[in-house]
Amino acid sequence: xxxxxxxxxxxxxxxxxxxxxxxxxxxxxxxxxxxxxxxxxxxxxxxxxxxxxxxxxxxxxxxxxxxxxxxxxxxxxxxxxxxxxxxxxxxxxxxxxxxxxxxxxxxxxxxxxxxxxxxxxxxxxxxxxxxxxxxxxxxxxxxxxxxxxxxxxxxxxxxxxxxxxxxxxxxxxxxxxxxxxxxxxxxxxxxxxxxxxxxxxxx
Numbered sequence: 001x002x003x004x005x006x007x008x009x010x011x012x013x014x015x016x017x018x019x020x021x022x023x024x025x026x027x028x029x030x031x032x033x034x035x036x037x038x039x040x041x042x043x044x045x046x047x048x049x050x051x052x053x054x055x056x057x058x059x060x061x062x063x064x065x066x067x068x069x070x071x072x073x074x075x076x077x078x079x080x081x082x083x084x085x086x087x088x089x090x091x092x093x094x095x096x097x098x099x100x101x102x103x104x105x106x107x108x109x110x111x112x113x114x115x116x117x118x119x120x121x122x123x124x125x126x127x128x129x130x131x132x133x134x135x136x137x138x139x140x141x142x143x144x145x146x147x148x149x150x151x152x153x154x155x156x157x158x159x160x161x162x163x164x165x166x167x168x169x170x171x172x173x174x175x176x177x178x179x180x181x182x183x184x185x186x187x188x189x190x191x192x193x194x195x196x197x198x199x200x201x202x203x
Contacts, residue, residue: 014093033058034055087146101131
């Protein structure tokens, strides 16, 4: 009996971004964290020696925690994430054969839901989550859907690779055609031995 998810995909379909686009987006995320870290450094009165603490504090302020769950159903993987405070244009999804990356950047806005986050609305909200997948997936058939702060990514499993035996012909020193399963070195070493034995029998 096939199990069907009770959370059928509905909402806005998201365009999956390439790995190159993901790196560009991640660079922007790190720039924002670095900028906030410097602001914290300035607020400390330019006191050196707290670089690590300033960076962690900036991450804590800017990176929004993501509730994430991945399940396996038949021939596909289904990943779900809760990302309240973001809209579909602010969420980026990148898929590799064995990895799923979810990132996002929400600019400050006055109508940000209160009570759900402790982050200051003076700074952009960021998410960045990298998940290793338990099996290889088919990138061409993957699909991401976003609705009401919930992201669902459906990733069909990749078909098992089939091993194909390719047999090539190798011309031996005697002109005989041999298969690639026999090492050329064996052929070259074998012939002189045969000739030596033939010469010995004649003598």
